[in-house]
Amino acid sequence: MAQAIAEQTQAAGIGHEGTGHGHADHPPTSLGINHRKLLMWMFLASDCMFFGSLIATYMIYRGRTETVGNGPFPSNILDIPYTSVSAFVLLMSSLTMVLSLGALQRGDLRGSRVWLLATALLGTIFVGGQFFEFTDFYHQGLSLQQNMFGATFFTLTGFHGAHVTIGIIWLLTLLFVSLRGGLKQEDSLDLEIAGLYWHFVDIVWVVIFTLVYLLPYKQMPKEGAEHALNLLGTGAHIIATIFF
Amino acid sequence: MASIARPTTQTIARPVIQAPSGLWSWLTTIDHKRIGLLYGVTAFILFLVGGIEALLIRTQLIVPQNGVLTADQYNSMFTMHGTTMIFLAIMPLSSALFNYIMPLQIGARDVAFPRLNAFSYWVFLAGAVILNMSWLFGTVPSQGWYGYAPLTDNSWNPTRAVDFWMIGLQVLGVASIAASLNFIVTILNLRAPGVTMxxxxxxxxxxxxxSIMIVLAFPSLTVGLILLMMDRFTGTHFYAPAAGGDPLLWQHLFWIFGHPEVYIMILPAFGIASEIIPVFSRKPLFGYAVMVYALAAIAFLGFGVWAHHMFTTGLGPTVNSVFASSTMLIAVPTGVKIFNWLGTMWLGHLRFTSAMxxxxxxxxxxTIGGISGVMEAVVPIDQHQNDSYLVIAHFHYVLFGGSMFAILGAIYYWFPKFSGRLLNEKLGVWNFWLTFIGFNATFFPMHFLGLEGMPRRYxxxxxxxxxxxxxxxxxFGSYLLAASILVFLYNVARSLQHGEIAGDNPWDAPTLEWSIPSPPPPYNFREIPTVTHRDPLWAAKYGEGHAEEQALDVTVGGKTIARSQAPDESPAREAARRDPVEENTHIHMPNPSYYPLIAAFGLFLLSVGPLFDEPRIHYESLHLPLFSIIGIIVLLLGVYGWSFEPAETPE
Incomplete structure (x- = not known):
């Protein structure tokens, strides 16, 4: 009996990645977590390290962004109210994502589609806002090459924006599948996994928004700035505290 | 594509599930065993390429003031040798073994994501091609495998050489992360009943x-390379001090990846040794649980030691001492492993086959490499030894003496499972002693050279x-080493044709991969096994008391040298286990797929686009590479085709 169950497990367990539709039975696995869901969690762990490295880079150069080269500098160009609105929009998209998943899990296909569309729309508004922000900054003279602030700011927020864009394409693909009748109550896992990614990207934005926009910039004296460059050294101290 | 018709041989009355053959079947394969073989063969060829580069380096240095290579060519040789051996030889050779052996050891029919697995291989191949394409265009990377800024800067390296290197590594990173995510999910989720952690x-x-280390360490390299790409392609100054950048940032990002990478290369070797030594000591592994904890401890500590590569960059005494201590701390779990291997061999019936x-x-x-590593962890000593041949001696003792020795041993051990035939033992012993003597002649004197002050990279x-x-x-030692690899290649070529037939379990080994025919059928296990013990085959054959010393048969190459009292498997039961599976029985295997290949090809085109000045689409100030645009379209086609392709043929 145990072997028969095991065989079923194995038979159903392989080859289930990425199919956008049509698996009513979620195969039992060793951990009881679906393969694709586990894969997404592992990928998000990896993506944490990716954004961690990018954010660390930004923070290391934060001291320099106000002292080296020519302006514009963050304190005279960042528009906190404007970005607060777009941050709010992105956070609300997490809510609509949950509502969409909830609707699908209850079998409310129409509700799920409406909230899915809303999520994609809110995401698009965020990316659109970022596009206008970038264009505005560019016209004010901030470019990748202008100074360290331009380089670090555009790289960090740009890669976040790219993540949101990929998320929007994913959501729209799911919406398309749903409209063709391929996303039913029993496929809610497909939506849940996309949701995991979407929420992660939102959470990353909370960190970026705080560190890039909200944390006040100070005009640092030269030596102070040099000191701030050893931030990775400080990281080493933190690791030392953990280890010893 | 619904399915690829499987050719069935007419002379066999019962259509039996067989592996399809032909080029197309290899291009579309998603069978973990075939992908493992593809990884292995590709990586071994690249290992030979890296070896030839090493031989050229040694030929240049054989006498003072030699003129075999120019200074530039020499720089290219050591850069490509390092990059090739690390990313294109040792890592994928380990990956080959992971692919082939790991699913068999947990009693699975394939990995969790067979098509993602194929995608990983093809992306790995793309990265290898991109890196080595630089030879064809005469712009071979020459900045060193560590790619320190500002050597990689446009002003110091204006040609495309660095571009080939950084894009090649970026692509290889995608392959490694994809493969590792797959392995993690497979091990956590596809264990047969009873195979607890x-x-x-x-x-x-x-x-x-x-795999966990790869998933967490590679993003740091990815970001380092992204910043390098921004510097080189868009004119930012992340690593250029004149404009406010900091070359040390590269070193931090690179070594936050680079030191875990060292353990990424050696932990598979530890795993291999832990399989081989118990089998040929005829004893279960000593201290199993501690071996697991030691692996985890090494991996954890491995993320907190990166700055020991930067002791001469002026981080200050506090940082240096912290990293020196954490580095020395790693010697503890590593030492535990070494003593456990010794404990396994202690009072065992040792059989020195080639694998052993x-x-x-x-x-x-x-151990020698590890000890010189602890020496280098001492900051004042390291500041003397930094950039000398002592460092070269150290890391070749761990990477060749550690990783490559283990991989060669693994091939001797598992070759019967791959091919159904044993490698020749006589040639194997020759191979080992030639490797051993050649290796020590090559790398031991480097300790002396380093202490005498000979710098690296000159x-x-x-x-x-x-x-x-x-x-x-x-x-001369390096030529001996090359000769030993030739013996190995001859052994493989000869044994594929004339090797002794191995049978299922030629070594009387305890793990599940030896319970199925050699080579395994496409579906691996006729029935998914239920496992009740850590060493399932020994428990089945010798009973619960198999852990007691001298209770095991001593078997070498299929021949039993000494017998225990345990009865062999009954012929009827063995026949039932070996009975081939007919096509209409219910073993669902996923279909072959060409989408992973298409997606990987798209990624390849996307990546090579920026390497060429033409063809480009010129629009105002933008010069978009045409190949990349085509590549994105092909990649999307591949990914969408993949997503909507049914994984199995509906019944």
């Missing part, structure tokens, strides 16, 4: 922990430096 073979544990020779060779050679040295004698020995 603490019953996993240590090699599978090593696969899991190595390589495994024991690995333990001893790695393409030549003076007549009166006093370094000529040991350089002679080193170069």
């Amino acid at each position: 603490m019953r996993l073979p240590i090699f599978t544990w090593a696969t899991l922990i190595t 020779l390589f495994a024991v060779g690995m333990v001893s050679m790695f 393409y030549s040295y003076g007549d009166h430096s006093g370094w000529a004698f040991w350089n002679h020995i080193v170069s």
Whole structure:
């Protein structure tokens, strides 16, 4: 009996990645977590390290962004109210994502589609806002090459924006599948996994928004700035505290 | 594509599930065993390429003031040698073994995501091609495998050489992360009933922990390379001090990846040794649980030691001492492993087959490399030894003496499972001793050269430096090492045709991969096994008391040398286990797919686009590479085709 169950497990367990539709039975696995869901969690762990490295880079150069080269500098160009609105929009998209998943899990296909569309729309508004922000900054003279602030700011927020864009394409693909009748109550896992990614990207934005926009910039004296460059050294101290 | 018709041989009355053959079947394969073989063969060819580069380096250095290579060519050789051996040889050779062996050890029919697995291989191949394409265009990377800023800066390296290197590595990173995510999910989720985490073979544990390290370490390299790309392609100044950048940032990002990478290369070797040594000591592994904890401890500590590569960059005494201490701390779990291997061998019925020779060779050679590593962890000593041949000696003792010895041992051990035939033992022993003597002749004198002050990366040295004698020995040692690899290749070629037939379990080994025919059928296990013990085959054959000393048969190459009292498997039961599976029985295997290949090809085109000045689409100030645009379209086609392709044929 145990072997028969095991065989079923194995038979159903392989080859289930990425199919956008049509698996009513979620195969039992060793951990009881679906393969694709586990894969997404592992990928998000990896993506944490990716954004961690990018954010660390930004923070290391934060001291320099106000002292080296020519302006514009963050304190005279960042528009906190404007970005607060777009941050709010992105956070609300997490809510609509949950509502969409909830609707699908209850079998409310129409509700799920409406909230899915809303999520994609809110995401698009965020990316659109970022596009206008970038264009505005560019016209004010901030470019990748202008100074360290331009380089670090555009790289960090740009890669976040790219993540949101990929998320929007994913959501729209799911919406398309749903409209063709391929996303039913029993496929809610497909939506849940996309949701995991979407929420992660939102959470990353909370960190970026705080560190890039909200944390006040100070005009640092030269030596102070040099000191701030050893931030990775400080990281080493933190690791030392953990280890010893 | 619904399905690829499987050719069935007409003469067999019952259509039996067979592996399809032909080029197309290999291009579309998603069978973990075939992908493992593809990884292995590709990586071994690249290992030979890296070896030839090393031989050229040693030929240049055989006498003072030699003129075989120019300074630039020499720089290219050591850059490509390092990059090739690390990313294109040792890592994918480990990956080959992970792919082939790990699913068999946990009693699975394939990995969790077979098509993602194929995608990983093709992306790996794309990265290898991109890196080595630089030879064709005469712009071979020459900045060193560590790619320190500002050597990689446009002003110091205006040609495309660095571009080939950084894009090649970026692509290889995608392959490694994709493969590792797959392995993690497979080990966590596809274990046969009864295979609890603490019953996993240590090699599978090593696969899991190595994969976790890859998933967490590679993003740091990815970001480092992205910043480098921004610097080179868009004119930012992340690493250029004149405009406010900091070259040390690269070193931090690179070594936050680079030091875990060292353990990514050695942990599979630890796993291999932990499989081979118990089998040829005829004893279960000593201290299984501690071996697992030691692997995990090494992996955890491995993320907190990166700045020991930067002791001479002026981080300050506090940072240096912290990193020196954490580095020395790693010696503890590593030492635990070495003593556990010794404990396994203690009072065992030792049989020095080629596989065992390589495994024991690995333990001893790695220990030498480990000890010189602890020496280098001492900051004042490191500041003297930094950039000298002592460092080269150290990391070749761990990477060749550790990783490559283990991989060669693994091939001797698992070759019967891959091919159904044993490798020749006589040639194997020759191979081992040639490797062992050649290896030590090559790398041991480098300790002396380093202490005498010979710097790394110098393409030549003076007549009166006093370094000529040991350089002679080193170069001749490297030729001996090359000869030993030739013996190995001859052994493989000969044994594929004439090797002794292995049978299912030629070594009387305890793990699940030896319970199925050699080579395994496409579906691996006729029935998914239920496992009740850590060493399932020994428990089945010798009963619960198999852990007691001298209770095991002593079997070498299928021949039993000494017998225990345990009865062999009954012929009827064995026949039932070996009975081939008919096509209409219910073993669902996923279909072959060409979408992974298409997606990987798209990624390849996307990546090579920026490497060429033409063809480009010119629009105002933008010069978009045409190849990349086509590549994105092909990649999307591949990914969408993949997503909507049914994984199995509906019944």
